[in-house]
Amino acid sequence: MSIQDQVAEMQQRALGELETASDLVALDEWRLKYLGKKGELTGFLRSMGSLPAEERPVVGQVVNAARKLLEEADGLRQTRLQAIALDQRLAADRVDVTLPGRPVETGRVHIITRTMREIESAFKAMGFQVAEGPEVELDFYNFEQLNMPPGHPARSMHDTFYFSESVVLRTHTSPNQIRVMEKQKPPIRVIVPGKCYRSEATDATHDFMFYQVEGLAVDRNVTLADLRGTLTDFARRLFGAERKVRFRCDYFPYVEPGVDLSIDCMLCGGKGCRVCKYSGWLEILGAGMVHPQVLRNVDIDSEKYSGFAFGMGPSRIALLKYGIDDIRQFFRNDLRFLEQFA
C-alpha cells in the first residue's frame, strides 16, 4: 500500500473516530493520537526520510492536506462538544429559584433620630444651624430668664424634676434660646434638638422623657408673618403640601404674641377622631415672637431687634406621621419595633 493510500486510510479512520469522541477528554485523546507530536500524522512525516527525494514533496502535500482536514474537523468537533458541555453544566446548575436568598444583616437609625434629621434638614435649608445645650439645667435658664420667676402660674404647666432648688432636668429646649443669645448676637438662626423631661405619669401619649427641637431667629425686622411663612413651609414639607395649617393665639411666657400651629388631622381628614381629640386639628408646635424681656435679659435691644422662637416634639411628630399608638414604644427599643423604620 502506498503511503498516499495509508494516509487516506488513516484519515478515514480518524474522521470515523472523531465522530465517536463524545466529550472533550476523548477529543484530547483523539488529537494526541492523530495530530500530536507522537501522533500518526507526524509518524508519516518521519517515515518520509526513507522515500526517494522526488516522492517526498508529493507525500508532504498529502500529509499536510490530511492535517488541515483533520484540524478543521477537530475544530468543528470541539465547538460542538463545548456547546454540549456548557448545556450540560447549565442543566446541572439548575436551582430552585423560588428558594429565599441569603439574609442580609443591617442596622437602623432610631426612628426619633430620623425624624429629628427630617426636621433639621427642613430648617437647615433656610439657614438655621444646629446647637446643643445641657439636659441638667439651671432653674435660671429653664424658667427665670424665660419670664417664669418662682411662683409664676405657667410653671404649673411644667411638671419639673429637681436635683436641688436651682438645678432641674430641663422641661423644654427653650433655655437654649438664652444660652445661644448669651453667646451670639443677631442675626441668629439656630435650632436646638435634645431630650427634655417632665415629671408626669406615663401613658400612651405621655412619657417623662421626650425630644424637642427648639428654633430661634433674631434679626432686624423679623415679624409674625415671617414666623407664619417659615413654619407653614416647614409643616407642609414634613407632612405634605396638601396639609391645611391653622395658626392661632396661644400663650407661652417667653413669647408675645404667642402662637400655636396645627395641621388638619391626616388620620380623619379633619372630621374628628380619637387622635385629634375630635377637633380635626393636630397641634404640632408652639411658637411666638421672642418676648422683649427675654431679649433684654441677654442684652439685645428689643427696640431694634425682634425674633421668633418655636418648639416642637419629634416624638409627637413621629407618632402622627407613622400612626404609632403608644409613645412609650420609642424608648422601649424593641428591635421588632425599630426595624420597621427603614
Next chain:
Amino acid sequence: MIKVPLSWLRDYVNLTLSPEELAAGLTLRGLEVAEIIRVGQDWDKVVVGQVESIQKHPNADRLVVLQVTDGNSTFQVVTGAFNLKVGDKIPLALPGAKLIDGHKLVDEQAAGKRTAPLLESGEMPYFTVKTGKMRGVDSNAVAVAALELGISEDFEGIVVLNPEYPVGETLNAVLGDVILDIELSPNLGRALSIVGVAREVAAMTGEKVYLPGIFVREDGPPTTQKISVKIEDPDLCPRYDMMVIEGVKIGPSPSWMQSRLSGAGIRPINNIVDITNYVMLEIGQPLHAFDYDDIAGKQIIVRRARPGEKIQTIDHKDHELDSEVLLIADAERGIAMAGVMGGADSEVKDTTVNVALESANFDPANVRKTGRGLFASVSEAAKRFERTVDIELAPMGVRRGMQLMQEIAGGTITQGLIDVYLQPRSPHVIELPLSEIPRILGIEIPRPEVVKMLEALDFEIAEMRPDSSFQFRNDPNQYTIMVSETTSNPDILMVRVPSYRNDVTIKADLIEEIARQYGYDKIPEARLEGELPPQVPNLPYEFEDKLREILTAAGLFEIITYPLVSLESLRNLHAALGDTAPQTDPGGPHLHHLNWADPAHLMTLANPLSSEHEVMRPTMLGTTLETVTENRHFVDRITIFEIGRVYLKKEGELLPDERRTLSLAMTGRRVPLSRFNPKVTGADLIDFFDLKGVLEHLVERLNLAGTEIQFVPVAPGDHPALHPGRVVEIIAKSQGKNAGSVRLGYLGEVHPKVVEAFQLDPLERIAAAELDLELLLPLVQRERYEAVTRIPVVTQDLAIVVPDETPAGQVQKLIRETGGKLLKEVTLFDIYRGKQVGEGKKSLAFRLAFHPQDKNLTEEEVSKIRQRIEGRLVREVGAETRG
C-alpha cells in the same frame, strides 16, 4: 378649664354665631375650646308636663298616683316622690324615652361600686320607659328626677320646671343647652367667668357686653356696727370687702341656678353657698360666706398664721400652718385660709341665719403656694386668685352676692360696704407707637382701625390736647396724665388698660391684642429675609451621624434609652464584685470612676417619680444591657448601640459634665437562622471578637491619622462589669502636636454575674463596649487622599510558631512595625495548636500584602523585608519560622 353654658352666656352678650363658629373663633383667639357638649340631645320623648291631680296609692303608702297632661292627653304616673303639688310643671318621660337608671346608680353606690359624684362615676346605666303596673296601679309615663336626666345628683324629688315653660314642649327645647368646655392658659384668668368669656365673644363679633344689673336694698343697720375688718398684711391682701345679711333662710337654691351651676361643673349645695359660686362663675370674683354668728368678737383680721397654728377646713381636714399661710381670723382663731378654703367651724350650715360675705383680693403667688402646698386639688377660688383677680371687682362681688341672697334666701342687708383698700391702683397706661405693628406683625393697619380694635377690647385711647397732655374719654375720674416728649409723635397711641386685663403690661401685649382682633388666620405668610449668620459646622453633632452611618452599615440598631436610671441597675453592674468595693479611680480621663453606684458621684433627683428613674447615669452600660434584656425573649440576635450622654457630677459645680458617649452590645446568633445556617441549636454565637471587629472597622473609617488605637489587655478585676479574661481598654496613642495616650473606654464580654444580675442567662456571651466620644472626636482628622497605584499587589504568607502565651496582637504589631511603608495589610488567617507545633506552642499564619508605590516589586525586595520581619520575631518573641 371653664365650662360655659351658652344659655347663660346669652345673658351678657348676643350670640350671633353657631356654636361651631363660636368655638373656632374663640380657639383662634387663644381660648381653646376643647369640646362642645350638647346637653339634652338624648332627651328623646321627654316633654313639659303639668300635674293635674295627686292621689294616694291604694296599695302603698310610699307611692302616689299623679295625673299629668302633656297638653293633648293625660298620663297616669305612679311615683315615690312627694315634692309635687297640683299645677307644677315637670319633665314627663313618655314610653320609649331613655333615662339614666337612678336606682341602679344608687344601688351600685351602696355596693361600693361607684363613688360620688355619681354622674362622674363612669359609664351611665340607662333604662327605657314602658307602660306597666306599680303595685297594681297602671303607670303610663315617668315623672323625672334630675339624676335621671344627668343634670344634677338629685334623685329624691321630681324636677319642678319654670312655670313659664309651655306644656307639651320638648324638654330639650326648654332645658337643652350647648356647653363650651374651654381650656385656659395661665394668662387667661380674666376668662375664668361667664362675663369674661362674654367680653371675648363681644370683641370677636362686635356685639355689646351687658353686665348684670345690681341693685342692693340696704335697710339693715350700718355694716360697721355689725363687724370690723383689719388687714395686717396688705402685701398679701391688698383689698378686703364685706357686708352682712341677717335673717336668711337656708335651703336649696332655685332650679335655674342649680342647673347653671351643674352645667358649669359645680355641684349645688345650698342657696348661700350656691350664690357664692354663682357670682364667682358669673363675674370671676370668688366670694366666701361666713356664718356671722360664729365670728368671735365680730372682727375680721387678715393676718399671717402663727407658726403651728391649726385650722380645720370645710373638707374636714386638719392643717398645721406656718407663717407663709395667710389667714382670715376673728378675735380668737383662723376661720379661713385666705383665697384657698374656708374653715369648718364658721361655714354656712342649715341653722345659719346671718351671713357675713367676703369679697377680697389676695396675692396670687401666696395663694398658689398655700393651695398647692396643702391641698391635692386646687379649689375653684384658688384657681382664680392664682391667676390674679381684678382688684376693682371686689365691691361688685359683694353687692351681687348680697342682691342674690336677699332675692333667694330673704333677709336684711346691712348699710354700706366695708371696703379696705389701702393703696388703690392707678390705671395702667401704655405708649404704643404704630410703627410697632408692621415691625412685629409684618402688616400695616391704619390708625383708625387700630383704635377701633383696641376699643372693642375695652382699651381706652387718649385724645391729645394742645398742651401735649392726654385725657381719656369715658373716664369718670377725669384724670389727666402728662406724657414723655416722645409722645408728641402723632403716631403714638396712649392706651389705658382696663383693670381686668392685668395680663397686658407692655406694648408687645397690645400687639398681640391687635393680632387677635385682626385675626391670626389673616396674618400673611412671609419668608425670612436679611443676612444669614455665619454658617459654621457643628462638628460633634455631625460626628454622631458619621458614627450612626458606620454602625448601622455594620448591622447594629440604634437605641435611645432613658438616662434616668435606678440605683439598683447601677449596683447590678457591680454584681461580680461581691463585698469588695469597686475601684474608684483607674486613672485617665474616661469614666473618672468605675464606682458607679456611689451616690457621691451621682446626680440624684430630689423628686423622682419612682426609684426606677432616680439618678442620671454615669455609664451607659446599664441602659444598654437593659435593652438586651428587653429584647432577649423576642429575637435571637441583638446588635445595638446608643449615642447618648453620661452625667458626671463635678466637684463644686451645680451642673454635671455631660459627656457624649457611645455604648454598644452584641449577643446571640452570629448569622441568622436560614437554610444557609441551618443550626437551630448550637449555632455560632456572637462573642468578644464580633464587637472588636466592629470597633476596628469603626476606627478604620474614622480617619484617625496620627493616632493609633490599641486594644490593651487589662489586669483582671480592673473593670468591675466585664469578664476578666475577655476585656481590653481602648487606648488612643497620638503622635505629633497632641502626643500622648488616652483611654477612650473599654471593650469586653460582660461578666457572667453581671449578665445574671440583668436577668439574662449567665451562659450567654454578651459583648459590650463604651467609648467616650468627647475624647475620640478631637482625634478625627480631615480626610486625606492617598494615592493608589495600578502596580500589582504582592502577597506572601508567613507562618511562625510562638509560645502559646504570646499575644497575637504583639506579633502582629511587630510585623507591622518592621514591614515598613510597603506593607499595607497584615491579616492573621490561621491559628493552630497541636502535636505538629509542640506542647505549649501555637502556629500563627499571616498574609502580608505589599503595595508597591512606583515600580514593580521584585521577589528579592520582598524577601528582604520578610527576612527582616522574621529576624525580629525570632529575637523578640522567640518565634520559629516555618516558611
